[in-house]
Amino acid sequence: MRKAYSNKFVILSLVLPGILTFLFAILAPICLSIYYALTDFTGLGSYSFIGIENFKRLVGDEVFWLSLRDSLLLAAGFILIQHPLAIITAALLDRMGKHAEGFFRCVYFLPNVISVAIIAYLWKFIYNPNFGLLNNVIKVFGGKGDVNWLGTGTAIWAVLIVLIWHGFGWGMLIYYTGIKNIDPTLYEAAAIDGADNKKVFLRITLPLMKPVIQVNVTLAVITALKQMETVYLLTNGGPGNETQFMANYLYKQAFSSFQYGYGNSISVAFVSICIIATIILNRIFKEKAEA
Template sequence: MMATTTSTAAPPGAVHSRKSAIAKERRRRNFIAATFIVPAFVLFCLFFVGPGVLGLAYSFTDYRGYGDFEFLGLENYRNLFADPAFYRALGRTFLYTGLTVPVGYFLALIVSALLVAKSAKGATIAQVIFFFPWLISPIVVGVIWRWLFGESFGLVNYLISSVGLTPLQWAQNPQLALVVVIIAGSWAGTAFNMLLFIAAMRNIPQSYLEAAELDGASPVKRFVRIIWPLLAPTSFMIVLLGTINSMKEFAMIQALNGGGPGNSNVLMVQYIYETGFESSKIGYASAASMILMLILMVIAFIQTRFDRSDLN
């Protein structure tokens, strides 16, 4: 006697009801997601897109921050590209970025490697101490380093004098003033970079390091051959964010030496600030802001393409 099996198909009504329930659940999730996204989108438009569009519109006018303004077309841009002060500020900004980003990167990398080492003692307390610069305002950072390198009252010159040497003119010498700015900028950016590196290092599988250790690889070789290459995505993010932040640096330098002595260390954002608010040339400063934004977009695009080419 043969047993026969019969397959029972679900009724059409049940299938339709299940599809409706799935669609209803999807709409509910989309609504919840939109509820969380909309406030961020509104703030983004309000504080980024809106001012950006307004700045772009002002860059084609002679707006001075008050009264009526006249449409000038590309005159602000032509005057900007003929201004030697603009090129000096832009060149100093690239110099500051080109020095600060690598110093901050390797400083954070070395500190992170020391803190995650198995033999490290008091790593938690050290992380809190090293993270302190990220908790304070850039203005406070500038004031701290201004006190440290003060010519007549600074700690650094006091230590130099205590060993019988001649105190240095940190505020009057343009090269020394730039050195102080680079040190302060590198110190301020190390904390956040350190946290990113530590998190990435702790996610590296220990089996890789244990296998290399069994093969006789020294700690330095394990770091150079295994840990550092695996930190490539984190390194890319740190370099990108560091480049953008350095190109936009303003508050720390303004509090430290105001771009001095004189105008010898004025960077792009300070140039924009002085032109727009001190000289009341809002339209001209807006044109400089648009150029800076375009430069940052190009840098971000190049770095992103470079990162993708490495991954491929």
């Protein structure tokens, strides 16, 4: 085995597929996107090189900044609402019996295995102003129950609730896996010392979960920035641009408005923001680890 791994041909055959995948599936599309962002390409026919004009337009595009705001608002919802609930749920699941643990793990993860289209249309019916479940529940408790949840003023919050709910299972499962990898003897020692559940969670579980939390938070920010399918099916950015998100706005500009060059400038900004967010989060967690 050692001889095989010291053979340059074997090493190359193992490394080359990964390198080729990176070059053709990641690096090449990014380079092409940067190139088209510097053109007035519409997706069809000829085009010309226009330099940084698309990026100048992007800086003054109010809808782009609105879409970025909504994406960051979703990221905050993931980090401040979804993840605390997910890690607490994961900790509670870890203390359940085998049958109950398996049952509730499946229940919480169930929305993630359902088609996004089904999820979107299900919530459209729940939010329906005429016969939706939510308005009917409000009527039961004496309210008017005539709110248009996907209308002006409430649409962004309605969409955020759906996205936070839909992604809960993934976050919970990652935290659950992290908790399962903690050495059980630490919990046994804490129990012998008389530590209650709150102290065990704060002094053992959370500190040892820092690497998992870092990964999950980084994924949450990137997921929020690239959120598209559910938004597209629920509101398509409406009413107006109230629920516009970066990925959805990119799609509309490139494929609905046939401004392919401008759409690629949005994609370059999107990748840049993801990289910057990842660097910032890594530094924040590194500083906390060193403190």
